[in-house]
Amino acid sequence: MKVFIAFFLFYSIAFSNIVSAEGEKAAAEQGVHQSIESLKNEVIELNRDLFILEEDLLFSANTQVSVFLSLDVDVLFKLDSVQLKLDDKVVSNYLYTEREIKALKRGGVQKLYIGNLTSGEHELTAFFIGKGPSNRDFKRATSKTIEKSDYAKYIELKIVGDSSKEQPDFEVKVWE
Amino acid sequence: MWYRNFIKVLLAVSVISVCVYCSSARGEDKIEHQVKDLSYGVSLYNYFQQKYFSAITELLVADHYQRIKSADNNPALLLGGLYLSYDLHKQSSETFQRLLKNEKLEMPVAIRDQALFLLGKNHYQNGLFPQAESEFINIKDGLPLESEEERLFLMNAIFLQNDDFVQAQKTLDFFSSESVWRDYAKFNTASRLIQQAEEEKIILGFDMLDELGSNDSQYIENRILKDKANLALAYVALRDGDSERSIDYFNKIRLKGIETNKALLGVGWARYREDEFKEAVIPWMHLASSQTESDLAVQEAFISIPYAFEKLELKDQALHHYGLALDSYKFQLDETQQLVGFIKSPEFIEQLNPGSLGKEITSAVNVIKNLDPLLTQYLLPFLSSNVFQTEAKSYLELLHLRYMLNHWQNNVPALQMILREKRKTYKNKLSQTMGDESLNKVEVLTRKSRALANRVKQIEQSEDALKLATVDEVKQIELLEKSDKRFEKLKNLDEDISDSKNRYRLLKGRLIWDIETDYPARMWAVKRQLQQLNAAIFDMNKSMKSLERAWKTAPSDFNGFDARIANKDKQIKSLKQRIDQSIISQEKYLRMMALEELRLHRNQIKLYHDRALYAKARLYDSLMERH
Numbered sequence: 001m002k003v004f005i006a007f008f009l010f011y012s013i014a015f016s017n018i019v020s021a022e023g024e025k026a027a028a029e030q031g032v033h034q035s036i037e038s039l040k041n042e043v044i045e046l047n048r049d050l051f052i053l054e055e056d057l058l059f060s061a062n063t064q065v066s067v068f069l070s071l072d073v074d075v076l077f078k079l080d081s082v083q084l085k086l087d088d089k090v091v092s093n094y095l096y097t098e099r100e101i102k103a104l105k106r107g108g109v110q111k112l113y114i115g116n117l118t119s120g121e122h123e124l125t126a127f128f129i130g131k132g133p134s135n136r137d138f139k140r141a142t143s144k145t146i147e148k149s150d151y152a153k154y155i156e157l158k159i160v161g162d163s164s165k166e167q168p169d170f171e172v173k174v175w176e
Numbered sequence: 177m178w179y180r181n182f183i184k185v186l187l188a189v190s191v192i193s194v195c196v197y198c199s200s201a202r203g204e205d206k207i208e209h210q211v212k213d214l215s216y217g218v219s220l221y222n223y224f225q226q227k228y229f230s231a232i233t234e235l236l237v238a239d240h241y242q243r244i245k246s247a248d249n250n251p252a253l254l255l256g257g258l259y260l261s262y263d264l265h266k267q268s269s270e271t272f273q274r275l276l277k278n279e280k281l282e283m284p285v286a287i288r289d290q291a292l293f294l295l296g297k298n299h300y301q302n303g304l305f306p307q308a309e310s311e312f313i314n315i316k317d318g319l320p321l322e323s324e325e326e327r328l329f330l331m332n333a334i335f336l337q338n339d340d341f342v343q344a345q346k347t348l349d350f351f352s353s354e355s356v357w358r359d360y361a362k363f364n365t366a367s368r369l370i371q372q373a374e375e376e377k378i379i380l381g382f383d384m385l386d387e388l389g390s391n392d393s394q395y396i397e398n399r400i401l402k403d404k405a406n407l408a409l410a411y412v413a414l415r416d417g418d419s420e421r422s423i424d425y426f427n428k429i430r431l432k433g434i435e436t437n438k439a440l441l442g443v444g445w446a447r448y449r450e451d452e453f454k455e456a457v458i459p460w461m462h463l464a465s466s467q468t469e470s471d472l473a474v475q476e477a478f479i480s481i482p483y484a485f486e487k488l489e490l491k492d493q494a495l496h497h498y499g500l501a502l503d504s505y506k507f508q509l510d511e512t513q514q515l516v517g518f519i520k521s522p523e524f525i526e527q528l529n530p531g532s533l534g535k536e537i538t539s540a541v542n543v544i545k546n547l548d549p550l551l552t553q554y555l556l557p558f559l560s561s562n563v564f565q566t567e568a569k570s571y572l573e574l575l576h577l578r579y580m581l582n583h584w585q586n587n588v589p590a591l592q593m594i595l596r597e598k599r600k601t602y603k604n605k606l607s608q609t610m611g612d613e614s615l616n617k618v619e620v621l622t623r624k625s626r627a628l629a630n631r632v633k634q635i636e637q638s639e640d641a642l643k644l645a646t647v648d649e650v651k652q653i654e655l656l657e658k659s660d661k662r663f664e665k666l667k668n669l670d671e672d673i674s675d676s677k678n679r680y681r682l683l684k685g686r687l688i689w690d691i692e693t694d695y696p697a698r699m700w701a702v703k704r705q706l707q708q709l710n711a712a713i714f715d716m717n718k719s720m721k722s723l724e725r726a727w728k729t730a731p732s733d734f735n736g737f738d739a740r741i742a743n744k745d746k747q748i749k750s751l752k753q754r755i756d757q758s759i760i761s762q763e764k765y766l767r768m769m770a771l772e773e774l775r776l777h778r779n780q781i782k783l784y785h786d787r788a789l790y791a792k793a794r795l796y797d798s799l800m801e802r803h
Contacts, residue, residue, distance in 0.1 A: 048236040103224035109217025
């Protein structure tokens with residue numbers, strides 16, 4: 001019984017000992033962890049290089065167009081999906097998860113689409129599908145004519161709340 | 177070790193608090209997000225979903241293209257925090273140090289303090305305690321409350337590492353009253369104090385545990401700490417022979433908590449100590465009938481019950497319960513033997529793999545859900561421990577890295593094909609363009625422009641205004657000249673043409689006068705048109721040269737892509753090989769850890785089994801002697 005009591009006493013109170021014991025164990029395992037850490041960093045760098053290579057090759061600056069989506073935190077709208085059309089052609093359909101909506105509400109911005117456009121005027125249309133005020137089905141579209149120049153074009157689709165109308169509002173912002 | 181997981185959770189909170197705080201305008205009733213940089217926002221989007229790998233990549237790509245334009249230091253702070261969350265300590269430390277050393281930047285106190293805090297935490301996690309302390313001390317007052325409390329907790333831990341109990345105790349005064357961090361720090365301080373040799377320190381440690389044990393907070397973490405403090409105090413009282421006091425402490429522990437089984441076992445022993453064997457059996461029977469047979473406290477209860485019956489002189493019952501204990505131990509030994517086979521089988525590794533390819537893993541908590549229920553029944557404390565969770569997380573991260581490399585490896589042929597197609601299309605288009613006949617007109621137009629310029633120059637030199645006459649004026653002059661010839665023919669006739677001649681003279685004079693007086697304006701207009709023509713021809717030539725240049729340089733640009741793709745392909749293959757090896761090593765390590773834990777568990781059961789067997793034999797002997 002004494003052995004047992006001593007065991008539990010040690011277990012219950014020896015948190016500080018665990019700190020130092022963990023330190024020694026950590027030192028022994030450091031080699032393995034360092035090797036994994038190094039691999040992780042190398043893959044991140046390679047991933048970055050490959051993204052850059054892909055973008056340079058597929059979406060050169062003079063034709064590139066990227067569409068982003070942001071969401072106001074208290075918007076009177078629960079977003080389910082977005083459909084994006086460029087010159088009346090569907091280029092993206094996206095269905096959102098709960099986790100993604102939370103990330104958007106916290107200030108995250110989603111890269112919805114990246115593609116190529118020739119210089120000149122183009123029409124961008126976005127359809128927002130979800131639940132509006134009073135949990136009713138809600139579908140709205142917003143459209144904008146964009147002028148594609150020789151530089152990459154960044155477009156932000158913004159879903160904002162309009163408390164005066166108690167309705168969500170959909171805006172298109174073109175970044176310079 | 178428990179606090180390390182806690183730190184990780186709060187790390188996310190602390191970084192988010194700064195990032196969101198700085199990237200949002202706080203209103204009275206609502207928060208409106210103002211996107212300052214799209215790439216920064218995309219990185220945050222991944223970060224909020226705990227996709228650290230993607231978030232880091234996004235920031236690095238944005239940095240390459242210089243897409244982040246805002247002047248504040250949130251991106252660097254976010255990058256350092258992301259590295260830390262992704263357990264890339266070296267990169268995290270370098271990022272924060274670079275940020276803090278950049279004297280050109282006018283950094284707000286809040287950002288500077290957050291950078292110092294995260295850097296200090298990085299040092300702490302790497303066991304560099306003096307460096308961590310130094311960073312924490314340099315923090316002014318720009319930390320949000322949550323981070324400030326965490327800083328105090330880490331400072332307390334560092335002081336305890338240095339056996340500086342005075343400073344460790346002082347830090348406890350700076351926490352807010354409801355802080356769970358304070359209770360953790362107090363528990364750590366008390367645990368260290370009661371292990372010291374000086375009585376004064378031991379008493380102080382017990383006083384602290386007493387305070388924690390009387391905490392009436394409703395928060396779950398405070399209640400867990402309360403149970404732990406009471407359990408420690410109860411066993412110390414039991415060790416010191418004060419059974420009644422120990423029961424008081426045991427009674428404060430919740431009936432449904434992680435310490436419940438240990439408390440029930442302890443209550444039994446306290447009663448046993450007081451020779452209250454009947455009362456001792458009650459909590460042990462309760463434990464034995466619980467569904468947690470694999471718990472060591474329950475196994476101890478199995479063998480303790482017959483001990484108590486022996487003391488009560490209920491030998492038949494004692495014999496019966498030794499039999500039950502032996503059956504239970506044998507059953508558990510069989511089950512754990514099956515588990516040894518299971519851990520050695522490929523199925524164990526398959527169950528560790530979540531199966532959702534490409535999903536970025538930030539925690540291995542869900543692994544437990546996928547594992548064989550029998551394994552979790554026996555090894556739940558181990559599987560939930562930080563040691564196993566850290567190793568399992570590393571394993572899952574390696575699987576994700578392999579997934580990413582496979583994805584890119586599959587994409588390399590596509591990239592090569594796209595490059596080939598682009599090259600082909602480009603060549604075709606360019607040769608079509610260059611072969612276009614309209615391009616030859618540029619040369620003709622240039623020649624014409626030069627001839628025109630020479631003509632204008634001659635007109636200017638001769639000041640022959642009539643050469644600038646309009647088409648109508650030229651027609652009018654020609655008509656007048658024809659009239660002059662007719663007058664010549666009519667001069668031998670007797671008809672009086674003096675009136676007509678006079679009118680002709682007036683008209684000619686008026687026309688020439690108009691042209692000559694308008695000469696400067698006409699010359700200016702001609703020169704202006706000539707300039708515009710030259711400018712248009714210049715632009716045309718420029719475009720032609722650009723086309724020619726593109727024609728000449730395009731092959732070398734494509735060659736650049738060829739080399740880049742080939743180089744990355746090589747890197748992918750080499751890294752994939754190393755990752756495959758690391759995955760195999762990590763699988764072996766996880767298997768070894770689980771087997772070792774199971775071995776210890778089995779040893780404990782074997783020990784109880786042997787003790788029960790011996791006691792049963794002893795009891796049989798005594799019964800035989802009696803008969």
